[in-house]
Amino acid sequence: MRIAPPAPVFDANASAGGALGDLPEWDLSDLYAAPDAPEIARDMDWLEQECTAFAADFEGKLAGLDAVGMLACVERYEAIDRVAGRIMSYAGLRYYQNTMDASRAKFLSDCQDRITAATTPLVFFSLEFNRIADSAYEAVITADPALTRYKPVFDRMRAMRPYQLSDELEKFLHDQSVVGASAWNKLFDETVAGLGFEVGDEALGIEGTLNLLTDPDRTKREAAARALAEVFGANIKLFARVHNTLAKEKEIEDRWRKMPTPQTGRHLSNHVEPEVVEALRNAVVAAYPKLSHRYYALKAKWLGLDKLQVWDRNAPLPIEEPKTVGWDAAKATVMEAYSEFSPKMAEIAQPFFDKGWIDAGVKPGKAPGAFAHPTVTDVHPYVMLNYLGKPRDVMTLAHELGHGVHQVLAAGQGELLASTPLTLAETASVFGEMLTFRKLLAGATTPAQKKTLLAGKVEDMINTVVRQIAFYDFECKLHEARRGGELTPEDINEIWMSVQGESLGPVFEFMPGYETFWAYVPHFVHSPFYVYAYAFGDGLVNALYAVYEESGPGFQDKYFDMLKAGGSKHHKELLAPFGLDASDPAFWDKGLSMISGFIDELEAMED
Template sequence: MTVRPVFDANATNGSKDLGNLPEWDLTDLYSAPDAPEIKRDLDWLEQACASFAADYEGKLATLDAAGFLDCVLRNEKIDTTAGRLMSYAGLRYYQLTTDAERAKFLSDLQEKVVNYSTPLVFFTLELNRLDDGHLDTLFAENDDLARYKPVFDRIRSMKPFQLSDELEKFLHDLGVVGDAWERLFDETIASLEFEIEGDALNIESTLNLLTEQDRSKREAASRELARVFSENIKIFARVHNTQAKEKEILDRWRGMPTPQTGRHLSNHVEPEVVEALRNAVVAAYPRLSHRYYELKRKWLGLDVMQVWDRNAPLPMEETRTVGWDDARDTVMNAYAGFDPRMAEIAQPFFDKGWIDAGVNPGKAPGAFAHPTVTDVHPYVMLNYLGKPRDVMTLAHELGHGVHQVLAAGQGEMLSSTPLTLAETASVFGEMLTFRRMLDNAKTDQERKILLAGKVEDMINTVVRQIAFYDFECKLHEARRSGELTPDDINALWMSVQAESLGEGFEFMEGYETFWAYIPHFVHSPFYVYAYAFGDGLVNALYAVYEENPDGFQEKYFDMLKAGGSKHHKELLEPFGLDASDPAFWDKGLSMIEGFIDELEAMEG
């Protein structure tokens, strides 16, 4: 394929319309890839890992409470240093994934960190051989050590699936091979080139066209996505086959009962809770997505919807570009309206180079908030194109950032939040921003456009992600019986798409390949249900806030500050909520239904 420059989407849309988009300043991590501090930290890490193993391997059972606390604190410092190094290398790489030097820097650093940390594999293995009673005694003797009990509980949940020390070290070393497949996926996606009306666009800019008012542009983008995905489908099928097979081998050796078990354990959530969520959403497809898309079909004046109409703006919706300053003010005012402290925590993201917002050639697509390490601060990545939905993405990722700042007080080992709860603050940030915009709507038409946009976002977050989850379940199950051809994977994809979108859609030739670009399938198998979990949780939380706002903010901040130190049952108890109750999910889904009811009433 001829290599041509991939145009920044802003070059055609006019970046002047967006204002001054911020870029990351990574110097809070390291000043440069050749900074002496990187060598200093790598040297320290190598020595610290070796001395940790020398001091503690084979001796955990002999430690008293004070000795065990010292051991944990040393382990935490090692985590922090390794995390700082990998955060810097990873963030630089995501800014320009097509740059060979950045890719090499990340890969070399990753190999060193893995090699240095291999001697630490004994820690979790030995910890899991300790008797429950022995640990309980140590916790009772030392409150500072007892604070880490939730970490030990999560580690010990893997106890039934633990292999021999030698095999665990082997698998630890082998981890870089699986990571290489992830990088192949990232680099392939970032280098894809799509030609629309003579312009060469990257994937982010092309996907952005699916929300254009002009239907012919949406169709052109969809067909071009299908063409390019089809041309590269063998690579994507190879990546998915390899990753799924690697997972199947690991799960089989560990004795994991299902491919999803590992994710549920790391999320600290019971399989039956996830199953209740999944079943509630699938049962609600007719009341949610099917009903909404039937409304949308009428608004668009179509006999049947095509896939390029799914995220189309409404006919009465003006195509408008939201400048960066307006986006920032909208989100910050919404945050401040909830609680001034929330805006204060968010402010440095804009002022200090903690956000990278522009769409640039070679930059990773999508958006994320990366917590880095607890003694630095999070960084947010966006691909900001000035769409109203991009404002919601800013509200979402900034919510993650606020959560990560608040949870940092727990320290490195306790700050990390399970994925199911990690989406709470982000989706809540979106809800605050949406509600503020809805309250400020000046006409019924403006209100209708806002409500429809929110319903679509919720359907994308809940219905679409549960359909993704079902696709992954089918993919991993099918891979156990042998290699999957691209056609096999395509068929699995279509089986969940038709069910979730409803009969109002026709699927163009080529849409069956659209599984290929979803990064979560490769980077974090079964991650996707966390979005639906987070949306349902936030809808229930917001209902509590509306019913009884007094004192809600304090309880909300306490929940975010807890990080990963509490189980979801403990975190939700102060709000009178329980995610293990099947009715809990219906409460969250009923909010989406209520919005659709209002939209239907507007038609009358």
């Protein structure tokens, strides 16, 4: 049940200033016209009444329902989920437009409080459903095709059977959630959005400061990195408190549920086997020397440095001409790449630009980074960017628009089946990036242009694969260490540094203060262990793109069928039409070989 707002995702590649053109803003009226719109009061009242009625009609009776009765029950549950999701999408998106606006924060909290209270009577549903005997479940769920289509949802729900608590404890956790993790999430969001950084003569927010890490001027990059370190250091006790509290809360709940590892809940929600994730993680870590270590050694050579500092990691190449990409040019680039793959893909993407489905500009108080939120299946997704004209911002647009296309296509599955596990949710976004990159590369007219594009893509892939697996290792170590007691800021700093040197390689030196750079990463707070989904998606898309290059015209239809499936199929079923299998350890080596191949090309340019 949707009682939490959409979570923002950082992309540290926005830039500052420039004549970017007319940047679009969200029109949220497709959800509700205003926070005081009568439709919100109407829907909230209906929600409260329907949740009570649902419990009265079905609590204690699920095991005795026939297929007709069970279908009616599921459809009513789905309708409740849709209305709750609509309200929380509106409140959450409006809040992320300006997290420093107290009235927006209050509106979000009030909605969350009321919906949490309203949906408490529904807690029985999953608990009671999971107590239905396997034979009875199979008999009823397969008796009617209209009900059978929901089987993937309930199979995933029943995977939680070994870990569910008593009805009373589950209701307590549901009620308590508004002052638990979600409250700490809001504290984190508001703290990060309110941070100020003095860089030279400029007073910047976090987006503008992170953007300077890609500036051609090395002194500006260094000044930005040191400003980040100073401000993170000044707030490190608060960030450590957030992480300590959330990790301990998770440890307590996992212990009560008898979850074997801190990662188990994420694997279950992602519908992915632990051994598949472990194979991915091991393949990436084993590839560090031929990926990040090798690439950054090349980059040091290009920059004329014996050692790289952290502010050099995303520096442009010396041969790269500073470039600001206006909004219209960014739109044209992405839409042309999408259209060349399939006119249908561009057709699905077009309304995002025309109908107020994108909020692109950087504004005071706006959540940093970028995300695509599907809202509910009878409305449409919304995309948030912090667009400031860097070439990498074009790739972010391609990425988030890919999510949006995926979400539009999956909406046909309905509210319970549209949501895609995180491991597959990155497929369309990374594929959209790859299409855009390949179009730009094909249009390169000089060796310098090709080298710049290849280097930029390799850096993006390293950030998506190597960096995110390093993040995953950091989280694994953090949660394991927290089980042994309270962690000081220095303890967390030490865990962070233990994965940074390993992943980035021996060419890096780390300035004093870099040990605090874990503090601003929102995934650790909002979605523990989310980050491996990025590496999963990148590896999957690399393999998928190789199939596309070798396939005939039928690939597009199979690709759209995969996106339309939403969360209705396991990754094995979705990838089988392409001859791919993510449970095969060799699968990940195929994906990583594409990154290695790009680095081979860059090395060849040195000869």
